[in-house]
Each structure stands twice: as structure tokens, then as C-alpha cells.
Amino acid sequence: MRESLKHRLKSFERKQLIASLLGLLILFCLSIVFNYIHLSGQATQTAKFISRMIQVEDFREVGITLQEARLDHFSTIRYISSDPRRSFTLPELADLMPDKSFWRRLTYDEVAVDIPTITASRDKIIFEFSRLKEIGWAFLIWLVLNLVSIPQTRMMKKRIVGEFDESLRIETELARAEVARKLRHNIRTPLSALIRLSNRKGASDLNQELLSNVITHIKNLVSDLDEPNRKVASDNLFHPVLTDTMREVRLVAPGRLIVTTQVDDSLISAHGDFISHELRSILTNLATNAFEATPDSGRVDIVAQDFGDRVILEVKDNGTGIPAEIQSKVTDKGFSFGKPTGTGLGLHHAKENVEDWGGSIKIFSEVGTGTSVQVTLPIQSREAWYVPRIKLRQSDMVVVVDDQVSVHEIWRDRLREAGFAKGPACLDNAEAALSLLSNRSVAESSRVVVFADYDLGTKKTGIDLLRRISSSTEKFLVTGHFDDPTVQSMCRSHQIPLIPKTALGDIPIVVL
Missing domain, CATH: 3.40.50.2300 (Response regulator)
Structure with a gap:
């Protein structure tokens, strides 16, 4: 899907580039046409002006006027008369060093105007000029138009991204609904079996309570698949959630590791805004990551500490560690390290939820020494019987x-x-x-x-x-x-x- 978005943006940019270049070409053509019309008019006006001077044979003024016209508008002016003595070229070197190159013929044009004389013959003035004289203005206008269109281009890109995100959201919701439907169907039988086991006599109260908590956790996870927008943080006590989670972690901990858990008893009074089963999922996922990264006989410590206004949950191991160059990426969606079957969703999911609850997640790691993941959550309130000191x-x-x-x-x-x-x-x-x-x-x-x-x-x-x-x-x-x-x-x-x-x-x- 990301490739599809990249393709859409590239296609849009390609179309924008083509439209821009086409606009530049049109402006160049219009500048050439405008330049021809404008200089043709200037040539005709100049010819009419000097025709009266020619009638009185004031060729000195004719030369001065044509020189001014050449300096203002034209590159070369040739006055061709039936009397060779009156013919001349401005500038004079134009006839001595004529430029007959292809580029000259391509970029220069000329206008010929007949001039009546006192004799029966007619003289002719040829005005030569550059077709590209106004092209600089065309380029400037094109540049200004491109600068003006930048906000609109950004808005169009944002619209494309928005449309893509909306289509992606719809596809995700449809996929989620399909997964939820299949999961509900497939989990019904094993979940019923777990419920029967939890009600069977002979199991200890502790195991029954733990099994009941696990069942509730599974039900909540399935419910979240059905209603993803229902996940709103609410006021909860930290201590029961953390102690139940620590108990689960100890049960699933590999026997090859030394695993310790600790929850400060003072957290019994602490309330926070979070989703109970989401916090349990985050802690169990962090613990699982630590187990997988720690070699045999290694150590994993999971601690929940009360710092008065906040709770710090730390999962620390002495495993392989994370290279410094990728530590900033481990919470990115889709990024996975050290696990061939990893989805790259666990830490990203944890970071999203923790930040939504007003907390933060930090990762400290050194290759060969181990990793410490610290989750900080604010304590919103305390029980009325709480004694801080x-x-x-x-x-x-x-x-x-x-x-x-x-x-x-x-x-x-x-x-x-x-x-x-x-x-x-x-x-x-x-x-x-x-x-x-x-x-x-x-x-x-x-x-x-x-x-x-x-x-x-x-x-x-x-x-x-x-x-x-x-x-x-x-x-x-x-x-x-x-x-x-x-x-x-x-x-x-x-x-x-x-x-x-x-x-x-x-x-x-x-x-x-």
C-alpha cells in the first residue's frame, strides 16, 4: 500500500512537470508571436516617420532615426534604394561579416517595408530582429506562475494522501472485520473449554483466578477487534492490573532464565487513565521480547515502581542488546529486529497507547550487555486512605x-x-x-x-x-x-x- 501511495505521488508529480513544461513552451511561443507583432508595428511606424524625411531628401535625419530604432528594437537595419549611393546598413559591419549560420536563421526574423520616394521608384527598409527578445519575460512569468502554484500543489498532494489514507482505512476496517469474524468463530470452542476448566473443582483458588483473568483478557482482545474505536482510556487502579500481569509473566517465563518481578505495594492506592487489558498486553509483549533476547541462564527483571506522581514500569534483561544505530527505529511501525517472524507492531503499539495515556516509553540498550525498556505513566489520583509520608x-x-x-x-x-x-x-x-x-x-x-x-x-x-x-x-x-x-x-x-x-x-x- 505504501508503494501504491508512492506511485500515485510520482504520477502526480510527473503530470505536474509535464503541465509545467507545456506551459513554458506555450509562453515561449506566445512571446515569439507577441515580439513579431510588436516589432512589425515598430518597423511600420518607423518607416512612415522617415518617409517624409525621404520626400525632402533629408537622409541625415533618416540615418539618425534608423540608428535610434536599431538601438531600441532591432539588431540590423538595411536601407535598400534604387540609387546605390543611398543604400546603407546599420551597423556597417553587418554586411562585412554576415552571419549565415543555422542558429541565426532559426532565431532571427525580418520585416521589409516599402518607402515611397520623389521618383517613381520605391525604396525598401529591412528590419532584422531576434525572435527570442521577449523570451526572458516569458520565463519570468512561468517562474512566477510556478511559485504561485506551490501551495495549490501541496494541497493537491495532501488531498491525494488523504484519499489514500481514507481508502487504506476502509480496507483496514474491512480486513479487521473479516479477521474478527473468523477469530470469533474459531476461538469460540477453545474459549468454552477454558471456561469449563476454570469452573472445574480441584484447581486452587489462585489458578482459577489466574485462568479467569486470562479468559477476560482474551474476551477484551476479541472485543477490541470488533470495535477498534471503542478503546478509550478510563480510570483504573494500577496495582491489581500489574500484579495479575506479573503472575502471568512468571507462569510463561522459560525455565532456562532467572525471572524476577516486583510491584511496589504503595501502588495499591494509585489510579491512572489507561486500558487495563492493553497495559497487560504491553507488559507481556515486553517480557516476551526480553525472554527471546536473553540466552540460557540469563536474567530478566520486571519492576513497577511508585515515584509519587508517576509509575515507572521497567523490563530489563542481560541479553544480546540492540545496536545504537537502530534504537530510534524499534518503535516504528513494521520495524522488527532479531526476530525472523516479527511483525514490527508490538513496540509501535505500545508507544501509541502509552503516549495516548499521557506517558512515555524509553529504550536503553547496549550490544552484549542487555536492554532496559522503561514505560512511564502518570498517576492521576490516589485513594482517600493513601499516606505519602x-x-x-x-x-x-x-x-x-x-x-x-x-x-x-x-x-x-x-x-x-x-x-x-x-x-x-x-x-x-x-x-x-x-x-x-x-x-x-x-x-x-x-x-x-x-x-x-x-x-x-x-x-x-x-x-x-x-x-x-x-x-x-x-x-x-x-x-x-x-x-x-x-x-x-x-x-x-x-x-x-x-x-x-x-x-x-x-x-x-x-x-x-
């Missing part, structure tokens, strides 16, 4: 409620590193916490900050404890159940900030 004052009383002693030590270390002078009050059950907080001296302190675990080893949860504490107390739920939708929903409804326990060693603590 912990702010404390030196006068605060910090209470930690957790049934794990190791967590107490982590809190002591973190607060000490942050410069908090007083150590935290560490408790392992809700009753002890309520007893401490009901103490009058504690209640009268400047501010109390409570960090409670969700699972306290009893029927009462950390949320139940925090709900019973005074509303003037600063309260946080710190739990490993941060990805439980029920826990998230309760924190949202009761306005309790949620901190993933896995982020306890990384979350910033600011002491004022």
Missing part, C-alpha cells in the same frame, strides 16, 4: 499496636533514624492500647498518634480499635492486608489512613 512532632506520643515484636523493633529503628527523641509505646493487644489511651495524663498530652495492625490475634480488628479511639487522636492502620478490598473499603468509609506493612521500612517519616 508520616508527619510527627517531637511533642507527640506515638503508640504502636501490633502482636508481632519484630514490628515493634522496626518502628523503634525508623523513629530513631527520623530523629524522633521519644521512643514509641509498643503494645501487642487492643485492650492494653485502650487502657493506655484512657489514662488521663495521656489524654491531656499535646497529640497522640496511633499505628495499629489489622490482625491483632482476636476477633476485634485494628479498625475496630481505631474506631473506638477519640477522634482527636491521629490514627493509622498498618497492615499486610492492604490489598484486601474489604479492608480498603472500611478504611475509606471510616476515613482511616492505610499504610502497607511492607512499606514500613520505606515510607518517609518527617519529624517537625
Whole structure:
């Protein structure tokens, strides 16, 4: 199809060139005709003017007038009289050195005008001139017309490209519809089998969930083939999409490679505008590329990191690498490298989607060292319970409620590193916490900050404890159940900030 467009443009340019040259030829011919008519009139007018001088035999004025006419319009003027003494040529060297070449005969013309005399005979003046005298003006007019036509030519080219793109779009839509029809028909049976397998008893909940996600992914891809214009980015949570994708990648990873995956737990609160199954396709395609480019015993790391206002997804391998001279081309449509059966659509598709979602894709590679592909997507919003950092004052009383002693030590270390002078009050059950907080001296302190675990080893949860504490107390739920939708929903409804326990060693603590 690209060749067809190139052929159309070349055909148009060829026609434009022919029309332009034909126009130049016409202007040349018109300039020759105009020049002949104009100089014939000048010759006749000059002859009439000097005929009166000849009547009075003032040949001195005749010579002067003809010399002026020659200088203004003509190359040679010959006055031929019945009296040889009155005959002359301007310039005089024209008769001494006559030019009888073919070029001269081709490019020069002459006009003969009879002049009456006082005798019965008639004299004759021959005016010789160049046919090409006005051709410079013709060329200038042609040049101006070509310059004026440039915008119109560009518009015509744009119209040709537009018509071609429209026809290509229609052909693509028809082909897509045909592929979608065949795919729907051919995938119905295996998809039904997958659905039956997902409903079969005996499989673990994790495998059933994964199989269900894969089925949903396939359905979405088929739906996109049916309605390609329906693909509009919407608000989604990053964490579930990324964790499901990482799980799929680990399952399909070749056993000959070392494959690691990591998703920052803080992304549990991050929302972005993207299409879930498209993001999954992008990540799985990048992972597949890395697997194919990495030799046996090589390493592939897939990481999703939270940078506050953006998410950076990185797929890094220590494979063959990409030559520097083609790195800028790998996202071009149709460009494929290192894969004999590659279509050149994966990275191009990824770049298009990521940029539509307001993000970017960067590729860093070195031959023999490996490749890193970084996809950056903006974080549009956070859950209401999200805690970007912990702010404390030196006068605060910090209470930690957790049934794990190791967590107490982590809190002591973190607060000490942050410069908090007083150590935290560490408790392992809700009753002890309520007893401490009901103490009058504690209640009268400047501010109390409570960090409670969700699972306290009893029927009462950390949320139940925090709900019973005074509303003037600063309260946080710190739990490993941060990805439980029920826990998230309760924190949202009761306005309790949620901190993933896995982020306890990384979350910033600011002491004022």
C-alpha cells in the first residue's frame, strides 16, 4: 500500500512537470508571436516617420532615426534604394561579416517595408530582429506562475494522501472485520473449554483466578477487534492490573532464565487513565521480547515502581542488546529486529497507547550487555486512605499496636533514624492500647498518634480499635492486608489512613 501511495505521488508529480513544461513552451511561443507583432508595428511606424524625411531628401535625419530604432528594437537595419549611393546598413559591419549560420536563421526574423520616394521608384527598409527578445519575460512569468502554484500543489498532494489514507482505512476496517469474524468463530470452542476448566473443582483458588483473568483478557482482545474505536482510556487502579500481569509473566517465563518481578505495594492506592487489558498486553509483549533476547541462564527483571506522581514500569534483561544505530527505529511501525517472524507492531503499539495515556516509553540498550525498556505513566489520583509520608512532632506520643515484636523493633529503628527523641509505646493487644489511651495524663498530652495492625490475634480488628479511639487522636492502620478490598473499603468509609506493612521500612517519616 505504501508503494501504491508512492506511485500515485510520482504520477502526480510527473503530470505536474509535464503541465509545467507545456506551459513554458506555450509562453515561449506566445512571446515569439507577441515580439513579431510588436516589432512589425515598430518597423511600420518607423518607416512612415522617415518617409517624409525621404520626400525632402533629408537622409541625415533618416540615418539618425534608423540608428535610434536599431538601438531600441532591432539588431540590423538595411536601407535598400534604387540609387546605390543611398543604400546603407546599420551597423556597417553587418554586411562585412554576415552571419549565415543555422542558429541565426532559426532565431532571427525580418520585416521589409516599402518607402515611397520623389521618383517613381520605391525604396525598401529591412528590419532584422531576434525572435527570442521577449523570451526572458516569458520565463519570468512561468517562474512566477510556478511559485504561485506551490501551495495549490501541496494541497493537491495532501488531498491525494488523504484519499489514500481514507481508502487504506476502509480496507483496514474491512480486513479487521473479516479477521474478527473468523477469530470469533474459531476461538469460540477453545474459549468454552477454558471456561469449563476454570469452573472445574480441584484447581486452587489462585489458578482459577489466574485462568479467569486470562479468559477476560482474551474476551477484551476479541472485543477490541470488533470495535477498534471503542478503546478509550478510563480510570483504573494500577496495582491489581500489574500484579495479575506479573503472575502471568512468571507462569510463561522459560525455565532456562532467572525471572524476577516486583510491584511496589504503595501502588495499591494509585489510579491512572489507561486500558487495563492493553497495559497487560504491553507488559507481556515486553517480557516476551526480553525472554527471546536473553540466552540460557540469563536474567530478566520486571519492576513497577511508585515515584509519587508517576509509575515507572521497567523490563530489563542481560541479553544480546540492540545496536545504537537502530534504537530510534524499534518503535516504528513494521520495524522488527532479531526476530525472523516479527511483525514490527508490538513496540509501535505500545508507544501509541502509552503516549495516548499521557506517558512515555524509553529504550536503553547496549550490544552484549542487555536492554532496559522503561514505560512511564502518570498517576492521576490516589485513594482517600493513601499516606505519602508520616508527619510527627517531637511533642507527640506515638503508640504502636501490633502482636508481632519484630514490628515493634522496626518502628523503634525508623523513629530513631527520623530523629524522633521519644521512643514509641509498643503494645501487642487492643485492650492494653485502650487502657493506655484512657489514662488521663495521656489524654491531656499535646497529640497522640496511633499505628495499629489489622490482625491483632482476636476477633476485634485494628479498625475496630481505631474506631473506638477519640477522634482527636491521629490514627493509622498498618497492615499486610492492604490489598484486601474489604479492608480498603472500611478504611475509606471510616476515613482511616492505610499504610502497607511492607512499606514500613520505606515510607518517609518527617519529624517537625
